[in-house]
Each structure stands twice: as structure tokens, then as C-alpha cells.
Amino acid sequence: LWVHETMRVFYDRLIDDKDRTWLVDAVKACVKDIFKESFDAVFEHLANNGRGGAKVSEEDLRSLLFGDFLRPDLEVEERFYEEVKVIDTMYSIVEKAVEEYNSTHKTKMNLVVFRYVLEHLSRICRILRLPGGNALLVGVGGSGRQSLTRLAAAMANYDVHQPEITKNYGVYEFREDCKKVMKMSGAQNKPTVFLLTDSQIKDERFLEDIDSLLNTGEVPNLFPADERGEIMEAVAGQAAASQTDGDKNADFGPLALFQFFVNRVRDNLHIVLAFSPIGDAFRSRLRQFPSLINCCTLDWFQAWPEDALERVAKKFLEQVDIKDSEKDACVDIVKHFHTTTQRLSEKFYSKLQRYNYVTPTSYLQAISGFKMLITQKQNEIMAAKRRYVKGLDQLAFAEQQVGKMRTELEALQPQLQESAKQTAAMLVDIEIQSRQAGQTREVVVAEEAVVNAKAIDANKLKEECEHDLSAAMPALEAAINALDTLKPADITEIRTMQQPPSTVRKVLASVCVLTNRQPDRKHDPNNPGKKIIDYWAPAKKALGEMDFINQLKTFDKDHIAPEVMKKLREEYLTDADLEPKRVMQASVAAHGLILFVRAMDVYDRIAKEVAPKKAKLEEVDKEVRELEATLTEKRSQLAQVESRLKRLQNDLDSAQKRKAQLEFEVDLCAKKLVRAQKLIGGLGGEKSRWTLAAENLQKIYDNLLGDVLVSSGVIGYLGAFTSAFRDEATQ
Structure with missing residues (x-):
């Protein structure tokens, strides 16, 4: 615990590798001389991946982590500040915390958890859990300062407030934000994190107010009289409750109540400043406002180590549709881009005296660019190839259809001839049956006349008989x-x-x-x-x-x-x-x-x-x-003849329709055959060109992974370099 706290208080403030090495050696000596313990024996669980039997190096001490977040099920006040003995346990806790954060916040956090993240997260958690703990997070863009601050606050159940910078945002708006966080932490007694980045400092007077907050817990003349009265009224009951029983000399005057409010602010308000070390503004601000150093715990976000680069790249490439072996190769290449660009930047400075900073943002841009471009280009190239292949398929289909249509035409011709013969035979048969039906109809008509005449005579006789009777x-x-x-x-x-x-x-x-x-x-x-x-x-x-x-x-x-x-x-x-x-x-x-x-x-x-x-x-x-019986028989014969004639007529109609359909199919097939032959003849020269184009697109697709990787690296890293340096890097 002593070694960890020493590292956090002193080691994290150092920026020179020699100074850091000296401090580690001094700590080792203190452990040996004062605590009478072997440093390597005490921390053997950190060395050699926890297997012991090796000297504990400065790199191994990265795994020495303490925090009160190992038991997230307990209330914040009931948690213990203890060592993280199994790093995998912290991995699972942090990943779960990220899931909970994303489920409860509109703005999602796309955070990749690796050891670098765990180290800085534990440091920020330690700072926020200290009364009056403030942090100065120094690092380049994309190093994770804001995300880790928000996650640490969520793990401690703290509220986070960050100014929303607009075009008209000025000193007045900033002081309104200061009032808000002071009331939250002082009057409402809520632990609050006030997160501010250097890009949000539009006016240096912002830092004057921050300097006052860090030093005294208040900003002079920030609250007008009416707001001060509201604040004192809000904390009066809390101040009375905080006094020990029987303390009759307790002062509850305006000054005492406002001081009680200020003390609450100092304890509950945690100012976290995320600054970049690049440029002269950082140095001048530290000199002008020493409270940024004196009243803040520093946490330097150094360049990402190799394991961080690898883990981030693998996480980003999880959803990319390429083979696992190709993903591993892509990770190695992107890491190579990052490290070689750092060396190229040093050469660039030595020759042209121009700075180029290789930041995690560049790394993330390169990976994100690759992730976006690989899918986009794969779709574009495959779409272009599919167009050519589809055209070739259409040509092949047309050639195939020509053969089919010839066969179909040859098969339809005999059917058409046979249909014509059947139709002619049916016409002859119908003519014969029509004559027979006509003759039978004449006989029936004549016999009907005879029967009708006889029936008339019978009716006359019947009428005479009835008349006489x-x-x-x-x-x-x-x-x-x-x-x-x-x-x-x-x-x-x-x-x-x-x-x-x-x-x-x-x-x-x-x-x-x-x-x-x-x-x-x-x-x-x-x-x-x-x-x-x-x-x-x-x-x-x-x-x-x-x-x-x-x-x-x-x-x-x-x-x-x-x-x-x-x-x-x-x-x-x-x-x-x-x-x-x-x-x-x-x-x-x-x-x-x-x-x-x-x-x-x-x-x-x-x-x-x-x-x-x-x-x-x-x-x-x-x-x-x-006669009627004979007539009925004749009528039946006529009905049979007419029924047979009707069937023949229906058969003739069907045969004629079939013949017409066959004629239509023959004509259509012949027209299709002519069109297909014209198409094949017209596009015959395109077939070889389309085939070659499809093959070239396939080659481009096969080499696309490397081409997109190089393009993404150029976009992410080489924007600040001259053409000569770009050529050198790409070669």
C-alpha cells in the first residue's frame, strides 16, 4: 500500500524516464532499509506474470493497483480500499461497469478495456474518492482522459458536469456552470465531478475561477446577495445537524453558514482537468496558475504501450468480415504504422524543425478508416465485378437460349403441321354431321306437321263429342x-x-x-x-x-x-x-x-x-x-346428332385455338431467336473485355486488404508530412 501511494503521489508527477527510474530505486531501498523486506519477495506476484522467481521491474509495477471498486455490489461508503491481486477480476468489473454506463446514459461509451485503461482508471478512482481530490490529466487527444473520468465517476455514483461549449459561450456562462456544480456539491451535498478540457477554455479567465476553486473552494463574488441567502438557508439545517450534541457555542451566522457551504464544496467537488502537453499554452498556464499543480493529483497519459495498441485494434476489427489470420496481420501492420510514424516524426523534426505528434487519435483514425473503407471498397468492387459477371451470365444464358429456342422451334413445327391436319379432318367431319343433322331436322319438322294436323282433328272430334253430350x-x-x-x-x-x-x-x-x-x-x-x-x-x-x-x-x-x-x-x-x-x-x-x-x-x-x-x-x-312416339324418337336422334355436332364444334374450336397458339409460339420463338442472335453478334466483342475486367477486379479485391490498410495509414498518420516523407513511409 505504501509503495502504491508513493508511486501515485510522486511517480505519476514525473515525466522524465531517468527520474522515474531513480524514484523506483529509492522506493526499493526504503523497503529494504526501513521495512526490512525484500522488494522482489514482497512483489513477486507482479513479476514474471505472477509466477515469481524474478526481479520486479519498473514495468511490473504497472500491475500494482489499489481501489475500492472490487466490490461493486456494496454501497460506496461500505467499500474497502484494497489491492487488485487478480488483474482479470478488474477486467470483468470494468467491462460490466461500461455496460451499465451505456445502459443508463444516452451518449454511449465505446471503450476498449486493456491494462493501460485499468491503470489510469484506478488512479482516477483513487483521486475522486479522496475528499477534495482534484486531478490534472495530461495526455494527447484520444488517450481516454474524458471517458475514464466519466466511467470512474459512474463507478463511484458521482454526478459529472461538463460545460457545453457553444458559439456564444463566455465568462458569464462559465460562472453559471460553476454556480451549478458548487450548489450541487455544497448545498445538495452531492459528490460532483467538474470535467473541463483545454479545448473548452475559450477565455483564460476560466482558469482564474478554477484556480480559486482549487485553492479556496469558492470563486470570489460569484454569488449575489440573494443567491447567497438561498444557499445559507439551504445549508442551515445541515450545519445544525453536523454540530456535536451540547455545543452551545456553535456559530450559525451568515459567514459561518457560507463557510460551511464552502467546506462542503471543497470536499464534494472534484475538478478534473484534461490538458494536452502539446504546445506552449500548457506550460504558460501551469506557470500562471500554480494551483493546477499544487492542488491537483497529476496523471500522465503516456503513449499507449504495445499491448494497448493490440487490444484496441482487435476490438475495432471484431466486426470486420475478414479471416482471423488476416485480422492478426492487420493488427501487426497498424501497430507498425504507429511505431514507425513516431520515428518518422523525429526525423521530420530533425530535418525540418516541424513537430508532428503521433497520438492515440491517429491510431484510432487509422483503424476506423480501415474498418469503414474495407467494407465500403469490398462492396464497391464486388458490385462492379457482379455487374460484369452478370453481363457474362446473360451472354452465356443468351447462347444457351439460342440452342434451346432452335430445338423448341424444331419441335413446334411438326406439332403445328399435325394440328393443321387434325383441324382439316374435323372440318370435313363437321360438314358431314351438319348435313345429317339437317336431313334429320327436315324429317322431324315434317312429322311434327303431320302430328299437329292429327292433333287438330282429334281436338275437333273431342269438341264435337263434348258438345253432343x-x-x-x-x-x-x-x-x-x-x-x-x-x-x-x-x-x-x-x-x-x-x-x-x-x-x-x-x-x-x-x-x-x-x-x-x-x-x-x-x-x-x-x-x-x-x-x-x-x-x-x-x-x-x-x-x-x-x-x-x-x-x-x-x-x-x-x-x-x-x-x-x-x-x-x-x-x-x-x-x-x-x-x-x-x-x-x-x-x-x-x-x-x-x-x-x-x-x-x-x-x-x-x-x-x-x-x-x-x-x-x-x-x-x-x-x-x-306419331308422337315416332316424333320423339326422331327428336332424340336429332338431339344426339346436334350434341355430336356441338362436341365436334367444341373440339374444332379447341384445335383451332391450339393451332393459333402453336403459330404464336412458333412466331415468338423465331423472333426471340433473331433477337438473341443479334445480341450475341453485337456483344460478341464485349465478352472477352468483360471477362478480363472481372478478373482484374478479383485481383484488386484479393489485394484490397493491403491497399486499404496503406490508405488508412496514410490518412491517419501522414497528413502533416511532406510528399517526400510520405513516399518514404509508404515505401
């Missing part, structure tokens, strides 16, 4: 109506007559004859040896039937036997007693029955007259049905 319908309907008027009592009256009148007997006898009911035969009372016909008993029996009247209504009037009608007409209907008026006088029921019998007579007479017409009608209907 309609003459009998009134009488028949009157008889049916008369039957409807008969009541069961009327029937019962006749049936129960013991001595019915002869008129009634005759009426019932006529009904029995009409309905073909057989009479009884019995002896004639006037002549016992003779039998007579008697219809009274069958008539009474018929009258006793429940559906007698209904039987008469449904009587089959169209099929009455001729002998029945003859007997009725000869024996009954000519009888004067059977006149309806006389019968009405004898019996109402008998009157209805005689009307029915006479209606049957009228109907039968007319039906007999109509019978020949009906027979003729049946004959004509039969003939019409036969």
Missing part, C-alpha cells in the same frame, strides 16, 4: 238434383206401402230394369197355371239398402246394355202412367226416380249417337300417340 247434361243434372231431394222418410214411405199404386210399381220396376236387378217370378192370381214377373220385392230390397240413392248417383251411364234400354223404352217409357206429372201425383219419391230413369234414356240416346265419333276419336288419339 252436353245436350244430355241438363236432364241428367235435373235427375241428380231430384235424387238429392229424396229424404229417407220418402224412401221408407214407398218401401212400407202394403198396396202400392200401379204407377209406383211401374216406376220401381223401371229402376230395377235399369239397374239390372232380377225380378221375382210368381203365380198369376188370375191364371194360376201361369207365372208372372214381379219387381216389387227386389225393389223393396233395393230401397232398404243404405246407399241406394248413392248407387243411382254413381250409376255407370256410359255402359248400359242395349237390351236394357230396349226393354225400358218398349215396356215402361211409352207407358202414359209413367209421365212425370202423373207419377208426381202418386208419390214424390217415385217422381224423382222416374226423372232419373228418363234422364238415363236421354243420355243413352245421345251417347249412342256420339259413340262413332268417340271411336273415331280413340283411333285418332292412338294414331297421334304413335
Whole structure:
């Protein structure tokens, strides 16, 4: 711990290698003479990569690191200031801290962690954790001073404030920033880092205020009376709480309260100045403002060691799409650029008395330029090559297509000829089928005319029959109506007559004859040896039937036997007693029955007259049905012919479309063949030129890695040199 603190207090201030070596030797002597310990034995874990058994050199002491950041899970106040015994542990802690920083800040930190970073990070962390600790970080641009300060503050949970320099930024704005950080650290009791770079010092009066802050913790006359009052009001309670119990003499006057505020500022405000040693401004500022040296812990950011250069280069090249062996070679070459440019700068100064500073920024510019250019140029060259290759592929494809089109054309010609033959044959077949269909259609039309004529005749006969029969319908309907008027009592009256009148007997006898009911035969009372016909008993029996009247209504009037009608007409209907008026006088029921019998007579007479017409009608209907059956068959034949004709027509249409498509394909193929032959003929000379151009681009692509490396090195390092020195460096 003593050696580490000695190195931080004294060693970090030295810039001359001889002075540093002398200090290390003095420390070794003190350890031996005062602590009575062997320096190499105490620090053997630092030598020979921790394997011991070797002398501890000044370079080995770079690994002697202390800090309170090894236990980041603890609160800041609970952490221990302890030695970093395993450097890999600190690597993982710092990398995790970088991840946390990037996840909580808008501005991301692209920080590559290597031992150089760990050394300076531990020094800055040590300074910030000291009450009133201020730092003067001296180094060239790109050495990581600002990034490490921000990371160290984040690891300690400190706030960082850095002026935002604008075009109109001046003393007033700077003092407002000073007020802000003083209030944060003094009134709010927040540990605060005030980060300021030499490029942000637009006015030397900025340093006057910084000098006052470093010396006294305040800037004279910075706060007007009202703001001082606000500050004293803000710290009054904190000042009272900080006094020990029972201290009755405590002073809480305005001066004491403001002094309490100033003391807080001195403890909590950590001013970190990031200056570059290049130029006269640095020396003059240190002479003019000695507090920059006296009140700050110095940390010189020396040139990056070789391991730092290598680690940064590898980190930047991780995402570059090249082989690992090529990445390793690129790292070695960029390191070579950096070291050789340093020697070239010395030669440049010795010959021309002109300075050129080789900074980490140059190194980062060279790597970043390579990273950007290699991808850009790879894409450009491959895009150009692809254009030529695509053109060659198109030519090859055209040549291939010419052969295919010739083969296709040869295959299409026979198909076209065959299609033409099929179409012609179909046309002949359709013509034949059309003639057959026409003939069949003529037959059908003629037969339809015959059938229609016969149907007209049949309709006429039917109308005549219906007209003739309609003459009998009134009488028949009157008889049916008369039957409807008969009541069961009327029937019962006749049936129960013991001595019915002869008129009634005759009426019932006529009904029995009409309905073909057989009479009884019995002896004639006037002549016992003779039998007579008697219809009274069958008539009474018929009258006793429940559906007698209904039987008469449904009587089959169209099929009455001729002998029945003859007997009725000869024996009954000519009888004067059977006149309806006389019968009405004898019996109402008998009157209805005689009307029915006479209606049957009228109907039968007319039906007999109509019978020949009906027979003729049946004959004509039969003939019409036969003709219609023949016509239906002819129509079916016609439908079949027309269906076949339609199919043939559809086949013809398809064949014609196929033929037209084949003709189109043949024509298109021929045109394509002509165009392809013209294309090949026109670009035949370009094929060799394009092939050569594609090969040359591939060679350029193969050598691109080295070309881009050299270009990036020239851009990053050789801008300040004359052409002669540039030629020397590139050779």
C-alpha cells in the first residue's frame, strides 16, 4: 500500500524516464532499509506474470493497483480500499461497469478495456474518492482522459458536469456552470465531478475561477446577495445537524453558514482537468496558475504501450468480415504504422524543425478508416465485378437460349403441321354431321306437321263429342238434383206401402230394369197355371239398402246394355202412367226416380249417337300417340346428332385455338431467336473485355486488404508530412 501511494503521489508527477527510474530505486531501498523486506519477495506476484522467481521491474509495477471498486455490489461508503491481486477480476468489473454506463446514459461509451485503461482508471478512482481530490490529466487527444473520468465517476455514483461549449459561450456562462456544480456539491451535498478540457477554455479567465476553486473552494463574488441567502438557508439545517450534541457555542451566522457551504464544496467537488502537453499554452498556464499543480493529483497519459495498441485494434476489427489470420496481420501492420510514424516524426523534426505528434487519435483514425473503407471498397468492387459477371451470365444464358429456342422451334413445327391436319379432318367431319343433322331436322319438322294436323282433328272430334253430350247434361243434372231431394222418410214411405199404386210399381220396376236387378217370378192370381214377373220385392230390397240413392248417383251411364234400354223404352217409357206429372201425383219419391230413369234414356240416346265419333276419336288419339312416339324418337336422334355436332364444334374450336397458339409460339420463338442472335453478334466483342475486367477486379479485391490498410495509414498518420516523407513511409 505504501509503495502504491508513493508511486501515485510522486511517480505519476514525473515525466522524465531517468527520474522515474531513480524514484523506483529509492522506493526499493526504503523497503529494504526501513521495512526490512525484500522488494522482489514482497512483489513477486507482479513479476514474471505472477509466477515469481524474478526481479520486479519498473514495468511490473504497472500491475500494482489499489481501489475500492472490487466490490461493486456494496454501497460506496461500505467499500474497502484494497489491492487488485487478480488483474482479470478488474477486467470483468470494468467491462460490466461500461455496460451499465451505456445502459443508463444516452451518449454511449465505446471503450476498449486493456491494462493501460485499468491503470489510469484506478488512479482516477483513487483521486475522486479522496475528499477534495482534484486531478490534472495530461495526455494527447484520444488517450481516454474524458471517458475514464466519466466511467470512474459512474463507478463511484458521482454526478459529472461538463460545460457545453457553444458559439456564444463566455465568462458569464462559465460562472453559471460553476454556480451549478458548487450548489450541487455544497448545498445538495452531492459528490460532483467538474470535467473541463483545454479545448473548452475559450477565455483564460476560466482558469482564474478554477484556480480559486482549487485553492479556496469558492470563486470570489460569484454569488449575489440573494443567491447567497438561498444557499445559507439551504445549508442551515445541515450545519445544525453536523454540530456535536451540547455545543452551545456553535456559530450559525451568515459567514459561518457560507463557510460551511464552502467546506462542503471543497470536499464534494472534484475538478478534473484534461490538458494536452502539446504546445506552449500548457506550460504558460501551469506557470500562471500554480494551483493546477499544487492542488491537483497529476496523471500522465503516456503513449499507449504495445499491448494497448493490440487490444484496441482487435476490438475495432471484431466486426470486420475478414479471416482471423488476416485480422492478426492487420493488427501487426497498424501497430507498425504507429511505431514507425513516431520515428518518422523525429526525423521530420530533425530535418525540418516541424513537430508532428503521433497520438492515440491517429491510431484510432487509422483503424476506423480501415474498418469503414474495407467494407465500403469490398462492396464497391464486388458490385462492379457482379455487374460484369452478370453481363457474362446473360451472354452465356443468351447462347444457351439460342440452342434451346432452335430445338423448341424444331419441335413446334411438326406439332403445328399435325394440328393443321387434325383441324382439316374435323372440318370435313363437321360438314358431314351438319348435313345429317339437317336431313334429320327436315324429317322431324315434317312429322311434327303431320302430328299437329292429327292433333287438330282429334281436338275437333273431342269438341264435337263434348258438345253432343252436353245436350244430355241438363236432364241428367235435373235427375241428380231430384235424387238429392229424396229424404229417407220418402224412401221408407214407398218401401212400407202394403198396396202400392200401379204407377209406383211401374216406376220401381223401371229402376230395377235399369239397374239390372232380377225380378221375382210368381203365380198369376188370375191364371194360376201361369207365372208372372214381379219387381216389387227386389225393389223393396233395393230401397232398404243404405246407399241406394248413392248407387243411382254413381250409376255407370256410359255402359248400359242395349237390351236394357230396349226393354225400358218398349215396356215402361211409352207407358202414359209413367209421365212425370202423373207419377208426381202418386208419390214424390217415385217422381224423382222416374226423372232419373228418363234422364238415363236421354243420355243413352245421345251417347249412342256420339259413340262413332268417340271411336273415331280413340283411333285418332292412338294414331297421334304413335306419331308422337315416332316424333320423339326422331327428336332424340336429332338431339344426339346436334350434341355430336356441338362436341365436334367444341373440339374444332379447341384445335383451332391450339393451332393459333402453336403459330404464336412458333412466331415468338423465331423472333426471340433473331433477337438473341443479334445480341450475341453485337456483344460478341464485349465478352472477352468483360471477362478480363472481372478478373482484374478479383485481383484488386484479393489485394484490397493491403491497399486499404496503406490508405488508412496514410490518412491517419501522414497528413502533416511532406510528399517526400510520405513516399518514404509508404515505401
